[in-house]
Amino acid sequence: MSVNLVHDNSQQFDDALAMAKTLVPLNGLRESYLADLFNHVSVQTILQGQVLFQFGQVDNQHIYLLHGEVHLQTASGEVVSVATEDSILPLAHAQPRQQRGVAITDCMILRVDSDYLDRMVCWSQISDYLLAELCNERDMDEDMEWIQTVLKSNLFYKVPPINVEMIFDRLKPVIVMAGDAIIRQGELGDACYFIKEGEAEVTQRSESGKLVKLADINVGRCFGEDALVNETVRNANVTMKTDGVLMVLNKQDFLLLRKEPVVEEVTENEAASMLQSPVYVDVRTDEEYNLGHLSFSANIPLGLLSLKKRLLDPAKPYVFYCDTGRRSRAAAYLLGKQGYNAMALAGGFIEAGLSENLVQEAGYMLRHGELVAGAE
Numbered sequence: 001m002s003v004n005l006v007h008d009n010s011q012q013f014d015d016a017l018a019m020a021k022t023l024v025p026l027n028g029l030r031e032s033y034l035a036d037l038f039n040h041v042s043v044q045t046i047l048q049g050q051v052l053f054q055f056g057q058v059d060n061q062h063i064y065l066l067h068g069e070v071h072l073q074t075a076s077g078e079v080v081s082v083a084t085e086d087s088i089l090p091l092a093h094a095q096p097r098q099q100r101g102v103a104i105t106d107c108m109i110l111r112v113d114s115d116y117l118d119r120m121v122c123w124s125q126i127s128d129y130l131l132a133e134l135c136n137e138r139d140m141d142e143d144m145e146w147i148q149t150v151l152k153s154n155l156f157y158k159v160p161p162i163n164v165e166m167i168f169d170r171l172k173p174v175i176v177m178a179g180d181a182i183i184r185q186g187e188l189g190d191a192c193y194f195i196k197e198g199e200a201e202v203t204q205r206s207e208s209g210k211l212v213k214l215a216d217i218n219v220g221r222c223f224g225e226d227a228l229v230n231e232t233v234r235n236a237n238v239t240m241k242t243d244g245v246l247m248v249l250n251k252q253d254f255l256l257l258r259k260e261p262v263v264e265e266v267t268e269n270e271a272a273s274m275l276q277s278p279v280y281v282d283v284r285t286d287e288e289y290n291l292g293h294l295s296f297s298a299n300i301p302l303g304l305l306s307l308k309k310r311l312l313d314p315a316k317p318y319v320f321y322c323d324t325g326r327r328s329r330a331a332a333y334l335l336g337k338q339g340y341n342a343m344a345l346a347g348g349f350i351e352a353g354l355s356e357n358l359v360q361e362a363g364y365m366l367r368h369g370e371l372v373a374g375a376e
Contacts, residue, residue: 016043016110019066023110024088025121028285028303032152033124042111052091052101052109059097060114062090068107072099089291094355122161122326127151128303129334130165136306149220150194150247158229159257162330166257171247182224182238182246189227189234191250195219198244204236216241228254263329264336265346268354271319278317278343279371283331292358294321294349298366302327305334313369314340321345 017038020026026034043066046052052063055075065087072080072092081104082091092099095114134147147168156164171194176182182193185205195218202214202223214236217223227234228251249257271278280297282289289299300308302322312318318341320328325348332344349355364371 012045012108013038013043016041016066016108020064020110022088023064024287024291025285026112026117027287028121028301029124030127030152033120033127036157037112037117037120040113040116044109044111046103046107046109048103048106050103052103053097055097055100057097058095060095062093062110062112062114062117063101064090064110064112066108066110069104070107071102071104073102074099118324118326119157119161122302122330123156123164125301125303125327126161126164126330126334127156129306130168132304132306150222152220158225160260161326162261162263162333163257163259165334167249170253170257171249174246174248176240176244176246178240178242180240182240183227183234183236185234185237187234189224189232189251191248192225192228192254193223193238193249194247195221195223196245196247198240198242198246200238200240200244202236202238225254261333263333264343265325265329265332266319266343267346268352271343271345274317276317278319279366279369280319280321280345281331281366282322283320283327284322288323289363290360292360293363294354294357295359295361296364296371297321298364298371300331300366302331305331308366309335309338309340311366311369312340316369317341317343319343319345322348323350324348325351 017034020034020038026037029037046068052070053059055073065082065084067084069081069083070091072082075098080099091101130151131144131148134144151164156167159167173196176198182200183189197219199216199218200223201216203211204214205211217238223238224234226232266274266278280294282293282297282299283302283305284299285301285303286299293299300311312335318335320331320342321344322328325344325346328344328348332342335342345352349358362373364373366372
């Protein structure tokens with residue numbers, strides 16, 4: 001049988017976290033996002049002879065080999081051996097599974113929910129994009145440290161990654177004083193808050209009526225969003241310990257941020273029938289692109305989009321793509337707001353049935369908005 005490792009005080013779990021920094025696409029995550037991801041993974045010891053997955057299985061997981069050796073067997077009986085030193089990609093990742101995986105030695109594997117990983121990668125790379133954009137705004141210099149703290153906040157996990165940029169447009173500053181009660185237990189939630197300056201105390205009144213201190217919270221911490229997400233009353237009190245500044249997001253704006261915006265998407269056939277042939281741009285990381293991409297496409301990672309958008313011509317059509325469509329939708333949305341003729345490949349290359357078309361040929365670079373043969 002498999003054995004799940006305990007997260008706390010587990011040397012093997014710590015080793016798995018260190019190894020994750022070499023795995024694709026986990027190696028594209030910021031430290032804070034990788035740490036959060038590891039609150040949602042399963043690290044398992046698999047015994048020799050145990051089956052990891054069956055042919056045709058749909059488990060919606062990325063399964064990485066951290067230690068040991070695995071045989072991958074196709075329906076026709078062909079066997080491929082995968083050892084730790086060869087394994088930076090998830091094992092036989094196509095869904096439904098096209099191979100059967102069997103442990104040839106005792107192994108350690110990492111199981112990650114595919115959708116959650118995809119969201120984390122998108123959030124992380126949009127954070128990189130936003131920080132690069134903000135670096136170009138001189139009037140934001142004094143807020144950069146606080147903004148970087150906010151980008152690590154738990155609030156971002158409550159909204160679609162594509163809407164992260166909108167949060168900063170809707171936050172409103174409020175000056176508060178020591179002793180001010182910001183939220184009260186039992187009240188209906190009408191806003192959530194970021195601490196920009198100052199420190200606050202979280203307390204909760206027990207059933208016996210005793211007021212219990214739960215925590216002190218400070219700069220960058222978001223609070224009050226749970227009552228908005230769950231449409232319930234506040235479950236604790238938050239009171240300022242010092243004077244400070246809060247950034248407030250009201251309920252109406254918060255609920256709006258949770259809705260996916262409209263993004264122009266096209267299928268491969270629709271793109272092929274366009275009057276002006278679009279340029280395909282892969283927005284995954286360099287390493288993902290090099291391991292397999294669509295023919296005749298350039299690579300601009302989502303996190304570098306702010307720095308490399310100068311390579312694009314606003315007059316030319318571009319179809320951005322990734323594996324699932326999440327990162328490419330974000331790229332098309334962000335650049336579309338800036339006047340670029342940007343679309344996303346609907347569903348990514350997986351849903352479009354193009355996974356088998358990926359190649360490892362020399363990539364293309366962009367020059368004056370057009371594809372030019374040869375890597376950058």
